[in-house]
Amino acid sequence: MNQKELQLLVESISIKDFQRPFNHQATFNSRLKTTGGRYHLNTHHLDFNLKVLETFGMEEFIGVVKHELCHYHLHLSGGGYQHKDADFKRLLKQVGGSRYVQSLKPKDQKQAYWVYQCQQCKNSLYRKRRFNTARYVCGQCKGKLVLKSERVEM
Ligand SMILES: [Zn+2]
Ligand SMILES: [Zn+2]
Structure with a gap:
């Protein structure tokens, strides 16, 4: 138009x-x-x-x-x-x-997330903010979390 x-x-x-x-x-x-x-x-x-x-x-x-x-x-x-x-x-x-x-x-604005995964139960976590994996544990099994990938848009 x-x-x-x-x-x-x-x-x-x-x-x-x-x-x-x-x-x-x-x-x-x-x-x-x-x-x-x-x-x-x-x-x-x-x-x-x-x-x-x-x-x-x-x-x-x-x-x-x-x-x-x-x-x-x-x-x-x-x-x-x-x-x-x-x-x-x-x-x-x-x-x-x-x-x-x-x-x-x-x-038109996608959100970007940091992806963490529990090494024990393989549960994935998506967080808008990056955090120190030494200070947090998996909410399901208290296992150790690792940063799996940076900034995934979804
Ligand atoms: Zn008006
Ligand atoms: Zn876990």
């Missing part, structure tokens, strides 16, 4: 679900990292995160568009446009916007 298609999408959702035109600009902003979109109070422009579309698909992205349009229309019409406001909550529910975007972090 390019900028022009994004603009058209926001305009059509605005008419269809809010029965009001969107008269400002919608742009993809690559600086948005963990949020799906942003409404600018002073310029009334909307920014969107292309990653939401790429990661979660169109349905989720439309939910974000509706969420930002709730801020937009309520702010311009003098309603309660903040997350805590009753007006916002009511409108969001009415149009089926998303309350928050699923976190963008966990899916």
